[in-house]
Amino acid sequence: MYIINLILPLIGSIITGLFGHKLGNKLSIQIAVGCMMLTALSSLYIGYEILLCNSVVHFKLSTWMQVGSLNVEYGLLYDSLTSIMIIVITCISSMVHLYSMDYMKADPHKTRFFSYLSLFTFFMMLLVTADNFVQLFFGWEGVGIMSYLLINFWYTRLQANKSALKAVILNRFGDFGLFFGILLVFLVFKSVDFSVIFTVAPFITEYTINLLGYEVNAITLIGSFIVIGVVGKSAQLGLHMWLPDAMEGPTPVSALLHAATMVTAGVFLVLRTSPLLSYSITILNILTIIGALTTLFATTIGIVQNDIKRVIAYSTCSQLGYMIFACGLLNYNASIYHLTTHAFFKALLFLSAGSVIHGLNDEQDMRKMGGLVNLMPLTYQCMLIGTLALTGFPFLSGYYSKDIILETSYATYYWEGTFAAIIGYVAAFGTTFYSFRLLILTFFNKPRMQYKTIAGVHEASTNMVIPLVILAICSIFIGYLTKDLFVGLGTPIWNNSFFAYPYNNLILESEVLQRELKLLPLFAFIYGVLTPVLFYFNLKEDRMVHLIKNPIAKESYFFFVKKWYFDFLSRVLIAVPFFHLSYDVMNKDLDKGLWEQIGVTGVATALVNEFTEFKLNNEITLSTYISYIVQAILLIIFVGIFSFMIGFLYVELFVILGALYLCLPKIK
DSSP, X not given: OHHHHHHHHHHHHHHHHHHHHHHOHHHHHHHHHHHHHHHHHHHHHHHIIIIITTOOEEEEEEEEEEETTEEEEEEEEEOHHHHHHHHHHHHHHHHHHHHHHHHTTTOTTHXXXXXXXXXXXXXXXXXXXXXXXXHHHHHHHHHHHHHHHHHTSSTTSHHHHHHHHHHHHHHHHHHHHHHHHHHHHHHHHSOOBHHHHHHHGGGOTTOEEEETTEEEEHHHHHHHHHHHHHHHHTTOTTSOTHHHHGGGSOHHHHHHHHHTSTTXXXXXXXXXXXXXXXXXXXXXXXXXXXXXXXXXXXXXXXXTOOBHHHHHHHHHHHHHHHHHHHHXXXXXXXXXXXXXXXXXXXXXXXXXXXXXXXXXXXXXXGGGOOOTTTTSHHHHHHHHHHHHHHHTOTTSHHHHHHHHHHHHHHTTOSHHHHHHHHHHHHHHHHHHHHXXXXXXXXXXXXXXXXXXXXXXXXXXXXXXXXXXXXXXXXHHHHHHHHHHHHHOTTOOSOTTSSOOOSSOOHHHHHHTSOHHHHHHHHHHHHHHHHHHHHHHTTOSSOTHHHHHTSHHHHHHHHHHHTGGGHHHHHIIIIIHHHHIIIIIIIIIIIIIIIHHHHSHHHHHHHHHHHHHHHHHHOOOOHHHHHHXXXXXXXXXXXXXXXXXXXXXXXXXXXXXXXXXXHHSOOOO
16 A cells, blocks of 8 residues: 555656557546546545554665665655655645646647656655655655756746746755755764664764864754755745746646645655754754744735735745744644645645636736636635635634744744744734735736636636635635644654654643734734735725835835845856856866867967978978888887886887887977
C-alpha cells in the first residue's frame, strides 16, 4: 500500500507523457486523473492507520550508495507529519487534476501538462516520505525542476520564460544552502539518516566547527544553511521575488504550487528538522523574524495589486510567514495545522480565480471586471467561502488555525513572540482588506468589461465545479473537525514527528490571555471588511484617489507598488554588476582580450608573422622544411628509445638538442 501510494503518480505521469500520443488525449488524461484519485484514497487510508491507530511505518527498500562511511539507502518514513502532508498533497492534486480536465481542454499540449502535474506530485511525495537528507534533497530538486517546467508550460510566451528562469535562479540560492547544510550534517554526524541525526543531536549541542578562525556552534551553522533553503523554497523575504511571477503558468499550476507542493516544502523542512534546529536559539529567532517580516511585506504589497492571481499569490506569501514564525516560536503543531487548512482554502481561491479568468477570456486585471455576481453565482459563492476562510471569519478553517498562531505567539512572553504577534494582527487586517477588495472589484459594481466579453461570460463546467464545491466544504469544516487532533492538549498523534518540550504551556497560556487580545483578530476582520467597502463599493469615483493626494500616503503607495524596491535593488546590486562582470570583464577583456593575446590566438598570430617574414627573406622551399621536421622527429624517437634502453639520460638530452640544431635551419 505504501509503495503503491508513492509510485502511482509516477505511473500516471509516465503513461500520459510517453504513451499519450498512442492512447489518445482523452484516455491518457483519464489514466492520470484516475491514478491521482487512487493515490488520494490510499493516502486517506494511510492517514487512518498512522493518525487514528497511532502507528509509525518505516522501512528500507535497498542500498542506494555506499562510499566509505557514507551509506545511503532507499527508505520510506510514514509518521504523523508525513501522513498529514501526503493527505494534503494528494487531495489537492486530485482536485487540481480533475479541474484541469476542462480548464486545459482546448490546449493542444494537455497530455504534457498532465504528465508534468503528476510528476510534480510524485516528487513532492518523495520529499515528504524520505527518511534521509539525500533522498529528501532528490525530491527537493525534482520539485524545483517541475515548477520550472510548469511555470514555463506556455514556453512561446516571453514572460513565462522569464518567470520560470527567475524561479529557478532564486531557488538555486536556497538549494545551495540546503546542499551545504547536508554536507555539514554528514561532517558532524557521519550520517544523513534522520533517525541517527535526531537521536545524537541533544548530545552535541556544545560542539563547534572552526570557520575562518572562529568557533561556530555546529547546530547553528547547519541550521543557517537549512534556513537559506527554506527561505528560497517557501519564498520568504529576500528570495521571495519568484513567487508572484510564477503566476505566468496555468492557473491549476498556481493552485497546486501554492497550496500543497512547492512553497510548503520549506515549511515541511523546518518541521522535519525541528529535532535539530530547536537546539539553536539563534536559528529559532531568525525564523521568527524572517517569518514576521515576510507576513508584513506580502500583506502591504497585496493591498495595491490589480492582478487577481497576484493578490492571491501575495496572500500565500503572507500565510507562509505565519507558518514560519510559528515554527520559530516552537509552535510546530499550530504551524502544520495552518498549513493544512490553508491548503484547502488557498486551492479554492486559485481555482475560483481560474474560473473567473476562464469565463472572461483570460482577463486577469480586476479593474476590467465587475458585475460577475449575477453572471457567475456559483464561482462567487466559492470565492466568498475561500475569502472568509482566509481572513479568519469566525468558525471557518482560517479562524481556528490563524488565531491559535496569533494567541500562542503573544503567549510566549518573549520579545520575538510579541513582535510576531503584533505584525500578525496588522497583517490580519491587511489580508481582509485586499481579499474583500478583490471580491468587490471582481463581482460587484458595474461591469467594466467590453460588451463582447460580457456576452461570453459563462459559469464553470461540471469538472471544474466539483472540485470547487468539495474544496469549499473542506474550507468550512476542516478547521473545526481537526482542531483537537492538531492542537488539542491531549492529542496523541504527533509522538516524535517534530520537536516538543515535555511541558509546552503555550496552548494553556493562550487560553488565559486578555479578552481584548482574543478579540483583536475579529476587530481586524471587521475593519478589514468595512475599509474596502468604503473605498470601492458602488462609487462613481475611487476614494483612494483622494487618499493618494496626501504626500505621505502617496510615497507609501509607490513604495508598496514598487514591492519595497526589492526587485530594483536586486537588479542594481546583483544583476547589473553580474552582467557587467560576466560580459565586459570576463568575456571582452579576458576571454576575447588578454587570454587570446597570450594564448592560442596570440601564439598563432606571432608564428604566422614570423614564418611569413622568414619566407619572404629566404629561398628555402616548404618541402625542405617538411623534410627537416620529419628527420628531426625520427631522430628524436630513435634516440629516445635507445636512451630509455641504456638509461643514459644526459646522452639523450645531448643528442636531442644536437638533432634540433642540425635539422632545423638557422634563422637569421
